Amino acid sequence: MNAALTFSRLVDTVNDRIGKSLFWLVLLAVLISAGNAIVRKVFNTSSNALLEIQWYLFAAVFMLGAGYAFLKNAHVRIDFLSGRLSAKARNWIDIVGIIVFLWPLCLLFIKLSWPLFA
Structure with missing residues (x-):
């Protein structure tokens, strides 16, 4: 039982640290999205690579943030x-x-x- 509680606390700690660090991924996604929008409006061009990076960052935030949301009882x-x-x-x-x-x-x-x- 002690080992299970220790493992549970370790998982909670990892989820907490991951959740708190996701701020930077969200900020990066916002900056890429804003940069892509500016480039699209100013230079009338767009980058599929930037759009894909936005989707990958969204997926990473969603998948990594699920454990944090569950830990903080913030799920829907x-x-x-x-x-x-x-x-x-x-x-x-x-x-x-x-x-x-x-x-x-x-x-x-x-x-x-x-x-x-x-």
Whole structure:
């Protein structure tokens, strides 16, 4: 049990540090987006490479930020419904949601991406 708690704290620490460092990726994406918009308006040209970098940065922020959002309990939920429920009911909804939606989706991602690494 002690090893599991230690590992859990390590994962939380890593997620916290990653989440706090994502600010720089978001800032970079905003600067690239603004630069691309300025170049497009001023020089009447655009760069597909810059557009792709924006998408890759968005994907990185989304994927790396998911653990941070989960750690900080900032994931999306319907507040006007969950605000009326007790803490115990909200916890049960979170548990069921993780088992029914998150785990199968993670397993699907693993199954679909496994051939890319094999």
